[in-house]
Amino acid sequence: MQGILIIAPNWIGDAVMTQPLLAALKNQYPDSKIDVLASNWVAPIYRACTEVSDVIEADFQHKQLQWSLRKQLAKDLQSKNYQACFVLPNSLKSALIPWLANIPFRIGYRGELRFGLINVALDNPSKVNRPPMVEHYLALSQLLSDGESIAAGSLTPKLNVASTANQSINKKLSDANLDPNSVFVFCPGAEYGPTKRWPAAHFAALANNLIQTHSNANIILLGGKSDHQLAEEILQQSQNRTNIHNWCGNTSLDEAIALIGAAKAVVSNDSGLMHIAAALKIPQVAIFGSSDPAHTPPLSENAKVIWLNLPCSPCHKKECPLGHLKCLKDILPQQVFATLNTLL
Template identity: 75%
Template sequence: MHSILIIAPNWIGDAVMTQPLLASLKAQYPESKIDVLASTWVAPIYRACSEVHEVIEAKFEHKQLQWGLRKELAGKLALKKYQACFVLPNSLKSALIPWLASIPFRIGYRGELRFGLINVALDNPSKVNRPPMVEHYLALGQLLNGEHASPTNVNITPKLNVSNPAHHSVQAKLKTAHIDGSHIYVMCPGAEYGPTKRWPTGHFAELAQSIATNNPNNQIILLGSKGDHSLALEIQSKTKGDGHIHNWCGDTSLDEAIALISMSKAVISNDSGLMHIAAALKTPQVAIFGSSDPAHTPPLSDKAKVIWLNLPCSPCHKRECPLGHLKCLNDILPAQVLATLNTLPS
């Protein structure tokens, strides 16, 4: 197997959790070239994976078929003569490109009317008994050797690398902002899924002030997408303009975010893509869970601590609290997070 294509998931956290699959494939086929077709917003994850030969970026849009784009990509990919393709999203449209490109083995989970488009398949696990996501993706790696093949001996904790250009870019930004790079704490207040994954901004603000008070050299950088910028502004307003707290939401590329997280003393985040990046970089972290299940999507790192209240109503997996009180997050107090932060390994 000398050439393999991966169709990447569309979410950053899911993309991080596919890295052990790449490592498994590389272990099975050491001479293979593994290319990844990814949307522009998750492509940086695969640039941080040492197993990847080439990242092919595509301007995919959520919930859009984009038939012309997919047909054009398939034509270009057909010239590369891939022997196998792993289709990691469950959607019909994600399976179209490898089928149009006539890739012989098209591997993935059954679902969304993909019969024929996927020709080497596993049944999707039930929502009640879902395995951790890393194991979910890893299971596909054995299909080329038969469904009952022994799993490859591969580390199931994702691992990312930092590019030198991104590292130098972040160093320059820190210097311009007069931020001491040796005392950075990163806070990630966003979560794309919705409010039931977002710890209250008031709690983030109180924690940020406590960290700044503990050591005047400490600097807190609020990190996230442009969509998280308003959350970060709320946090800043509740800290009354504390000069130790900096809003970088929407001001960094994902490559730069990876570099910044790698050099920080600790990360405090919700269950989000940046949480998984911190885990894959082995940065000390506190991960706050609300409506989601830490058994299914935990930060896979021995330097991570999870805070989850495990209330009778959770995990509900809803975007909005169905009971209207959001106790699963509101009742996680800043003092508890600070105490957990102080127990992290360095």
């Protein structure tokens, strides 16, 4: 198997959880060249995967077919003579490119009228009996193998920070007069919605406790542009704003990976940045609300999960259907602070 193409998922966390699949494929086919076709948003994850030879970026837009773009990409990819393509999203449109590119083995899960487009397939598990996402993706590697079992160690994602990203983030820290050895990273956002976001007031109280205990601590609030206002709320409610820095929307994802890799510890919601911290083996506290830590946990021995496991959770809703958001509000800053201290 000389050429393998991966059609990447559309979410950062999901992309991180595909790395064990890449490692398994590289182990099965050590001489293969593994390329990844990814949106601009998740492409940096694959630049941090040593198994990947080339990351092909495309300006995919959410919920848009972009037929002309997909036809052009298929034409460009056909000349590369891939023998197999793993289509990791479940959508119909994600399966169009390898079919148009005439890639012989098009591997993925059945779903969304993809019969024929996917010609080596597994049944998609029901939402009730979903396995952990790493196992979900990894199972596809068996479709072209002789059925050998996957080693337990390969269930843990692993990322490596690119040297150029390290240089860039070190310069940003230097320009801000921040000692890299004093940085803690808080990730207050979550793209999914409010039921995954620990309250801003709790993040502010945690920051106060941390700075009072570690006088040289600098806390960087990290996330996308959509998280900037949330980070400002944390700053407004903090007692010591000098040591708290809002970098939400001010770093690329490549730089965010490097910053997390340099942090003393990370506190996050269930988000893509949580999975990045786990894959980099950084000490972290991961806060879960409406989602299920059994399905998408941070896969690291250096991670501690806090989840109240209330009778109403996991509800997987974007807004609290009961209106109280107790699954997050009742996780107190003191509990997170105590958990964080066990990691330092």
